[in-house]
Amino acid sequence: MKYGAVIHLQLGQISTVVISSAEMTEEIMKTHYIVFASRPLLVAAKIITYECTDIIFSPYGQYWRNLQKNCTSELLSASWVASFRLIREEEVLNLVETIISNDxxxxxxxxxxxxxxYGITTRVAFGKKCKYQDSFIPVVAEKAKLVSSFFVSEFFPSLQFLDVVSGIYL
Incomplete structure (x- = not known):
């Protein structure tokens, strides 16, 4: 079995572990799953997801386990995912046709x-595309940009007051 490296980084006041291979990740997750189950508490995620109450940023615990269980058994079951195959194929075909037509x-x-x-998601969730789809895409892109932004308190928790002073997080 070939393993990659485990690297320890000190990012500000935060200790971070980087695992460089899928095999090593699988091995660590078998024995230390609970330690790595929670994502870091990010300032932008707290703002966007109402104090990290969604499945992506929710800290490990009973609430997270219930979200994961519901998501796995309801939203991501094999039969449920398979039932929307035609929608996914049609949306991908539309994308390919758009790329070809703009040669x-x-x-x-x-x-x-x-x-x-967004087309796949809205068709699966609501049965049709939303006419305001093109207005929604920049909002999603802005949220993605915000979540990936640098906030002082994420690397220096003792300086959390700087985010409040700057008006980023209240």
Missing amino acids: GLAMNLSQKKFSMT
Whole structure:
């Protein structure tokens, strides 16, 4: 069995572990799953997800386990996912056709990818596409940018007051 490296990084006041291989990750998650189950508490995630109450940023605990159980048994069951195969195929085909029809022209592929993902999601959730889809995509992109932003308190928790003073987090 070939293993990668486990690297310890000190990012400000935060201790971080980087695992460089899928095999090593699988091995660590078998024995230390609970230690690594929670994501770091990010300032932007707290703001966007109402104090991290969604499945992505919720800290490990009973609430998270219930979210995971419901998501796995209801939203991501094999039969449920298979039932929307035609929608996924149609949206991907639309994306491919758009790319082909714009042969040689510049296009924002990230925007097209968001549009496809949003189309799949809204059709699965609501049965049809939303007419305001193109207005929604920049909001999602802005949230993704915000979540990946640098906040002093995420690396220096003792300086959390700087986020409040700067008006980022109240």
